[in-house]
Amino acid sequence: xxxxxxxxxxxxxxxxxxxxxxxxxxxxxxxxxxxxxxxxxxxxxxxxxxxxxxxxxxxxxxxxxxxxxxxxxxxxxxxxxxxxxxxxxxxxxxxxxxxxxxxxxxxxxxxxxxxxxxxxxxxxxxxxxxxxxxxxxxxxxxxxxxxxxxxxxxxxxxxxxxxxxxxxxxxxxxxxxxxxxxxxxxxxxxxxxxxxxxxxxxxxxxxxxxxxxxxxxxxxxxxxxxxxxxxxxxxxxxxxxxxxxxxxxxxxxxxxxxxxxxxxxxxxxxxxxxxxxxxxxxxxxxxxxxxxxxxxxxxxxxxxxxxxxxxxxxxxxxxxxxxxxxxxxxxxxxxxxxxxxxxxxxxxxxxxxxxxxxxxxxxxxxxxxxxxxxxxxxxxxxxxxxxxxxxxxxxxxxxxxxxxxxxxxxxxxxxxxxxxxxxxxxxxxxxxxx
Amino acid sequence: xxxxxxxxxxxxxxxxxxxxxxxxxxxxxxxxxxxxxxxxxxxxxxxxxxxxxxxxxxxxxxxxxxxxxxxxxxxxxxxxxxxxxxxxxxxxxxxxxxxxxxxxxxxxxxxxxxxxxxxxxxxxxxxxxxxxxxxxxxxxxxxxxxxxxxxxxxxxxxxxxxxxxxxxxxxxxxxxxxxxxxxxxxxxxxxxxxxxxxxxxxxxxxxxxxxxxxxxxxxxxxxxxxxxxxxxxxxxxxxxxxxxxxxxxxxxxxxxxxxxxxxxxxxxxxxxxxxxxxxxxxxxxxxxxxxxxxxxxxxxxxxxxxxxxxxxxxxxxxxxxxxxxxxxxxxxxxxxxxxxxxxxxxxxxxxxxxxxxxxxxxxxxxxxxxxxxxxxxxxxxxxxxxxxxxxxxxxxxxxxxxxxxxxxxxxxxxxxxxxxxxxxxxxxxxxxxx
Numbered sequence: 001x002x003x004x005x006x007x008x009x010x011x012x013x014x015x016x017x018x019x020x021x022x023x024x025x026x027x028x029x030x031x032x033x034x035x036x037x038x039x040x041x042x043x044x045x046x047x048x049x050x051x052x053x054x055x056x057x058x059x060x061x062x063x064x065x066x067x068x069x070x071x072x073x074x075x076x077x078x079x080x081x082x083x084x085x086x087x088x089x090x091x092x093x094x095x096x097x098x099x100x101x102x103x104x105x106x107x108x109x110x111x112x113x114x115x116x117x118x119x120x121x122x123x124x125x126x127x128x129x130x131x132x133x134x135x136x137x138x139x140x141x142x143x144x145x146x147x148x149x150x151x152x153x154x155x156x157x158x159x160x161x162x163x164x165x166x167x168x169x170x171x172x173x174x175x176x177x178x179x180x181x182x183x184x185x186x187x188x189x190x191x192x193x194x195x196x197x198x199x200x201x202x203x204x205x206x207x208x209x210x211x212x213x214x215x216x217x218x219x220x221x222x223x224x225x226x227x228x229x230x231x232x233x234x235x236x237x238x239x240x241x242x243x244x245x246x247x248x249x250x251x252x253x254x255x256x257x258x259x260x261x262x263x264x265x266x267x268x269x270x271x272x273x274x275x276x277x278x279x280x281x282x283x284x285x286x287x288x289x290x291x292x293x294x295x296x297x298x299x300x301x302x303x304x305x306x307x308x309x310x311x312x313x314x315x316x317x318x319x320x321x322x323x324x325x326x327x328x329x330x331x332x333x334x335x336x337x338x339x340x341x342x343x344x345x346x347x348x349x350x351x352x353x354x355x356x357x358x359x360x361x362x363x364x365x366x367x368x369x370x371x372x373x374x375x376x377x378x379x380x381x382x383x384x385x386x387x388x389x390x391x392x393x394x395x396x397x398x399x400x401x402x403x404x405x406x407x408x409x410x411x412x413x414x415x416x417x418x419x420x421x422x423x424x425x426x427x428x429x430x431x432x433x434x
Numbered sequence: 435x436x437x438x439x440x441x442x443x444x445x446x447x448x449x450x451x452x453x454x455x456x457x458x459x460x461x462x463x464x465x466x467x468x469x470x471x472x473x474x475x476x477x478x479x480x481x482x483x484x485x486x487x488x489x490x491x492x493x494x495x496x497x498x499x500x501x502x503x504x505x506x507x508x509x510x511x512x513x514x515x516x517x518x519x520x521x522x523x524x525x526x527x528x529x530x531x532x533x534x535x536x537x538x539x540x541x542x543x544x545x546x547x548x549x550x551x552x553x554x555x556x557x558x559x560x561x562x563x564x565x566x567x568x569x570x571x572x573x574x575x576x577x578x579x580x581x582x583x584x585x586x587x588x589x590x591x592x593x594x595x596x597x598x599x600x601x602x603x604x605x606x607x608x609x610x611x612x613x614x615x616x617x618x619x620x621x622x623x624x625x626x627x628x629x630x631x632x633x634x635x636x637x638x639x640x641x642x643x644x645x646x647x648x649x650x651x652x653x654x655x656x657x658x659x660x661x662x663x664x665x666x667x668x669x670x671x672x673x674x675x676x677x678x679x680x681x682x683x684x685x686x687x688x689x690x691x692x693x694x695x696x697x698x699x700x701x702x703x704x705x706x707x708x709x710x711x712x713x714x715x716x717x718x719x720x721x722x723x724x725x726x727x728x729x730x731x732x733x734x735x736x737x738x739x740x741x742x743x744x745x746x747x748x749x750x751x752x753x754x755x756x757x758x759x760x761x762x763x764x765x766x767x768x769x770x771x772x773x774x775x776x777x778x779x780x781x782x783x784x785x786x787x788x789x790x791x792x793x794x795x796x797x798x799x800x801x802x803x804x805x806x807x808x809x810x811x812x813x814x815x816x817x818x819x820x821x822x823x824x825x826x827x828x829x830x831x832x833x834x835x836x837x838x839x840x841x842x843x844x845x846x847x848x849x850x851x852x853x854x855x856x857x858x859x860x861x862x863x864x865x866x867x868x
Contacts, residue, residue: 023770023794023796024794026793027790027793027794106814106815108808108813108814108815112804112808114814114815116831119793121826121827122796122826202826202827203826203827217655218655221651221652223825223826223827241849243849244848244849247849247851248849248850248851250851251851251852251853252851255851255852255853255856256852336457354846356461358842358844359460359461359553360457360461362457362556363842364842364843365842365843365844365845366842366843366844367844367845367846367847368844368845368846368847369846369847369848369849369850370546370845370846370847370848370849370850370851371847371850371851371852373851373852374542374546374845374847374850374852375843375845379542379852379855379863380540380542380548380843381540381542381548381863381865391657392555392556392636392637392657392840393555393636393637393657393827393840394828394840394841396840396841396842397550397841397842397843398843406826406827406828406830407828407830407831408792408797408798408799408800408830408831409798409799409800409809409814409831409832410792410799410800410801410802411799411801411802411804411808411809412788412801412802412803412804413801413802413803413804413805413808414678414803414804415675415677415678415681415682415803415804416682416803416804416805416808417681417682417684417685417686417689417804417805417807418685418689418690418805418807418808418813419685419689421813422689429813429815431815
């Protein structure tokens with residue numbers, strides 16, 4: 001502790017400035033917040049050459065350090081990608097205001113009015129990997145929702161991030177929003193410090209590998225929006241339409257295998273396994289999916305053995321484990337044991353089986369006769385996705401702008417005191433919703 | 435760790451049984467859950483003598499151990515108190531069903547329907563002090579909301595708790611709800627174990643002293659519903675109606691000083707301090723309130739000095755700290771610095787000042803011209819109060835039954851796959867709310 005007092009103080013100071021600036025921006029009108037978002041879009045447009053140049057510096061260093069290709073591709077910010085991101089910023093401007101929604105409006109007694117109103121959370125701490133456009137996206141969402149944001153990008157994108165934050169803050173200077181609502185951290189050590197700032201930071205949004213998200217979850221008392229694992233299941237019931245089942249299995253596994261909502265395990269009811277398994281195996285083979293099976297499935301097709309470890313693994317790749325189950329209940333038990341509460345689906349024409357599955361599977365998303373890949377904020381119609389949460393407490397599942405706001409109870413009276421409503425001659429409340 | 439493997443295993447087994455039983459009860463109809471609540475009420479009625487006798491055993495031990503009077507009073511379960519509690523159980527039966535509410539109902543595309551539906555959280559871990567009736571109340575709320583509950587009462591109430599849980603489980607035996615949804619832990623060591631069961635317990639509700647709640651918050655990764663401190667403020671603006679201000683100050687401080695929503699600090703605008711402070715001091719003196727003031731207030735009335743420590747203290751007693759502030763902004767800054775985000779109020783006839791206060795004070799409850807003591811689930815019309823949360827993320831403020839449920843996204847299709855909605859010829863979603 002003695003070796004870093006200056007560093008620690010400075011981060012607290014940054015956080016304090018962000019919080020103070022955010023408190024003011026949280027009270028501004030939707031028009032003022034939208035103007036600030038437009039100013040950011042324009043600033044990004046007019047400084048595009050400078051941004052691209054900074055990103056090229058990062059890319060040159062990345063090349064010289066032999067950065068892995070997928071990471072390099074995420075780091076690279078082409079003019080086309082930047083243009084699309086600026087369009088995304090203007091899309092955020094079009095989204096409905098998440099702040100100021102009246103959720104409860106109730107007369108407690110004449111002239112004593114309760115309102116529950118949505119309001120900004122305060123300060124978001126966002127830690128992301130290579131992709132510089134994530135910085136732009138999350139900043140526009142933070143400003144839309146009246147929050148401040150402390151950003152920490154990967155070290156490989158440091159020049160891009162510095163330039164982007166400089167440009168965004170310059171854009172904000174001409175608006176009613178204090179540029180201090182947006183801050184950039186530049187050293188890895190600051191992540192640990194950021195996670196301790198529970199007095200200043202209201203929500204942490206980690207965007208990165210499963211192990212990184214788990215590290216964040218385990219090392220902060222600040223609420224974390226996100227999920228570590230996405231172990232999704234597809235269960236093919238004995239009453240499934242097998243054509244639907246094959247098409248959905250292929251889509252759920254292969255449409256984007258690295259996505260968190262892709263399936264990792266296929267569960268098949270034993271009554272249909274003899275017919276269904278060879279067919280689905282053939283369909284998946286066409287997409288180069290590697291299969292691993294339990295003992296029963298290996299009696300039907302010749303595939304390597306799946307171990308206990310397979311049921312717990314998010315492959316994020318073209319690999320699929322297969323298990324044959326004697327009943328719907330066994331499928332549900334397997335899912336509730338090994339699943340990550342993300343998204344699980346049943347294929348069946350039996351509506352009772354579907355109902356039992358949708359009720360008893362403990363996950364943020366429970367699907368019937370459709371692909372698990374639909375579990376996504378854009379596909380749900382939320383306009384923007386802040387993250388996908390696999391926690392039990394709300395916000396859960398794909399989270400839109402509503403995940404960046406909370407609410408307050410406002411009570412307005414005219415001299416009302418509780419003594420009037422207590423004791424022997426207590427006046428009753430009217431509790432009339434308005 | 436080596437010394438308690440059997441104990442640890444057994445608590446995990448208990449939690450597993452509770453979770454399995456809760457998953458089934460969570461799928462039962464409202465009628466089935468209400469029947470179970472009625473069965474509990476009847477079981478408590480028919481075994482009243484046995485319950486009172488067990489409580490008398492606890493009281494006798496408490497007397498011999500010289501238990502502090504307030505604790506003894508909370509421990510004592512008279513027949514009248516038990517009757518009132520049973521009435522409360524039947525009140526819970528009357529509450530609207532928190533489970534199965536459809537929050538979003540949207541067509542994503544023809545025959546592809548999204549629903550967001552409320553569902554039980556799963557298993558609640560409830561740790562409470564002496565009051566045996568708290569066990570009855572929380573159990574009926576847990577069953578109403580389709581959850582399981584693991585209860586841990588104070589050691590002074592062990593005989594009462596054992597009898598109550600036995601009676602409740604006997605009552606449930608005649609219903610569709612598995613008695614295993616209700617479990618009792620009996621040793622203090624089990625609290626630490628319970629707090630580690632993040633795979634089995636979905637929400638911890640601590641009911642006890644501030645330091646105990648803080649201990650729980652700091653020693654679990656399970657979400658905690660509750661609050662440690664209740665440091666509430668009343669700010670008297672320069673444009674306050676002084677009669678309202680005095681009456682509300684007296685009510686907020688004295689109506690129930692041990693309550694978390696009672697005020698600890700009175701902030702007074704300097705323009706009115708000369709007139710207002712002597713008057714309010716006199717009114718508070720009539721209720722034996724001890725005052726402590728900053729330098730400016732001590733120039734007006736003769737009271738002891740308030741230190742920095744006073745601004746941070748929840749007295750929970752007839753003590754009030756007083757500070758004179760030069761502006762509304764300074765009042766807000768003081769509250770945002772020292773408050774516990776519970777409930778803070780402004781007294782003013784100036785609607786602009788009120789709006790600024792309600793917007794900028796960062797608390798679950800922000801009040802205008804009424805007593806802070808209204809911050810309460812019953813007064814808000816929630817029917818039952820599970821707890822008051824001072825966290826930023828929802829549920830925040832007084833929490834009713836809605837704090838015991840979460841939601842799931844259900845998507846029902848007819849063979850829909852994401853590939854249809856992706857790529858060059860992507861079909862657009864309709865996103866029509868139904």
